[in-house]
Amino acid sequence: MKVQFGPGGWVQWPDSDEFSIEFMRLLGAAQEGGSMISECFLAASRIDPTDGGDSWYREWIAMADLSNERADAAFKRGHVLTARSNWLRAINYYQASAFGLDAADTKQERALLAMRGCARSYIEHMTPAGEVVEIPWLEGHALEGYFLPAPRAFHQSPVVVCMGDPGHRKEESLFKVARYARDRGMSLLAVDLFGSGTGAKFDEVVGRSDLETSVGHVMDYLYTRDDIDEHRIAILSDGLESSFVARGVALDNRFAAAVCDGGIWDMHERAFLMNRLSLSSSGTEGGWLGPKLRCPLLITLGEQGWLESDYVTDLFERLKAEHPDVSLKIFESSETAAAHGHRDNPTLANEFIFDWVADRLESVSA
Known part of the structure; x- marks a missing residue:
């Protein structure tokens, strides 16, 4: 994984501007609770930006599903705060997985439906x-x-x-x-x-x-x-x-x-x-x-x-x-x-x- 610094700052994949910009957004969301830096870099280490987006979708949907599963498990144990944190990150990862996909792609539909489900769970269990x-x-x-x-x-x-x-x-x-x-x-x-x-x-x-x-x-x-x-x-x-x-x-x-x-x-x-x-x-x-x-x-x-x-x-x-x-x-x-x-x-x-x-x-x- 080759990283460069240019006039606009740090670039994850110099030969793939779109994925690099989206990855920057994902990292920026970490300080707002929308991702974890370690999870982002773990996913990035497994992504090949030249494969047409296949690995991009695969890694972010996997990370999103894992966060969603953690949220559901925590909620069942009565740990609402942990559930909310994981739903919030899952929202972002599901959104990222759909990045670049056509609206007619069933993979996008699957990711966005899951994202919306996490969002509804999150706001339903906010206080107020x-x-x-x-x-x-x-x-x-x-x-x-x-x-x-x-x-x-x-x-x-x-x-x-x-x-x-x-x-x-x-x-x-x-x-x-x-x-x-x-x-x-x-x-x-x-x-x-x-x-x-x-x-x-x-x-x-x-x-x-x-x-x-x-x-x-x-x-x-x-x-x-x-x-x-x-x-x-x-x-x-x-x-x-x-x-x-x-x-x-x-x-x-x-x-x-x-x-x-x-x-x-x-x-x-x-x-x-x-x-x-x-x-x-x-x-x-x-x-x-x-x-x-x-x-x-x-x-x-x-x-x-x-x-x-x-x-x-x-x-x-x-x-x-x-x-x-x-x-x-x-x-x-x-x-x-x-x-x-x-x-x-x-x-x-x-x-x-x-x-x-x-x-x-x-x-x-x-």
């Missing part, structure tokens, strides 16, 4: 218990979410909505961000676009031009609950590959704070398309969200991410001219959390993000 919720959206395709109430909440609590980019699954929020909301007295609603099941209709949904309408439906659902403070709702978009959450926030003035790209990715894609078509970029301002965003906004990215920091800084300055209450945090390579999506150190990014959210929501109640 979480719940699986259904949120109306499209005809025949409701959104599904995991609602985790704030601990010791005897009154209406602030809530953070975690809504990943298309392709991101809500189960990842259980180990990636849930504790940051819980430790700050916030409820969490984790939602994705897959709906219930394994997401068989996802390809039909993700191609829609109105994905941002899902954000308003999530807010409508929260307004039906009597255990949250409707004036202190924040939203966190987990990723920077799409601006649909930013567009949704621009259409809905009920959010008290938002952590998303502010429409930067949309601007990037529009400019790229104009260049490819050799068209004037003067029309790219048509989708600019600056004047429409009304709540406090935070944009974060890593210095080694897919978008160059100088480019993002330029767009940020343009956004700030029209929306003064916007902040930009660029994590530099010298401090880590600098990879795309902060995969190399999600802890550092989440501490910053949730402190910012807590400050904004506290100012609403002050």
Whole structure:
């Protein structure tokens, strides 16, 4: 197993970028309880990234099954804390095993069904218990979410909505961000676009031009609950590959704070398309969200991410001219959390993000 260090940091398999990036995410999840470093390296030692993904699936599904079996055995003995820890790691390993598989592949279906079963067991045995919720959206395709109430909440609590980019699954929020909301007295609603099941209709949904309408439906659902403070709702978009959450926030003035790209990715894609078509970029301002965003906004990215920091800084300055209450945090390579999506150190990014959210929501109640 050949390991290299490059400008973006440590690379497990230099000839396989996709598997190396996913492996970095798995290791980063260890400090959040989503994996164990020793288990990750054990699995990696048995993986041949050139075999078309066969060994990748085999090793991660085996690790996931083992964690799931440990969880079930611990639960039967009454050791709920150990069961929860193992369910949490199993969720991540099952997700990893499905990485790169086609939606029609029965191996992916098997992994995702097991992942969802672990997630439901995990939230059911939290204190206080979480719940699986259904949120109306499209005809025949409701959104599904995991609602985790704030601990010791005897009154209406602030809530953070975690809504990943298309392709991101809500189960990842259980180990990636849930504790940051819980430790700050916030409820969490984790939602994705897959709906219930394994997401068989996802390809039909993700191609829609109105994905941002899902954000308003999530807010409508929260307004039906009597255990949250409707004036202190924040939203966190987990990723920077799409601006649909930013567009949704621009259409809905009920959010008290938002952590998303502010429409930067949309601007990037529009400019790229104009260049490819050799068209004037003067029309790219048509989708600019600056004047429409009304709540406090935070944009974060890593210095080694897919978008160059100088480019993002330029767009940020343009956004700030029209929306003064916007902040930009660029994590530099010298401090880590600098990879795309902060995969190399999600802890550092989440501490910053949730402190910012807590400050904004506290100012609403002050």
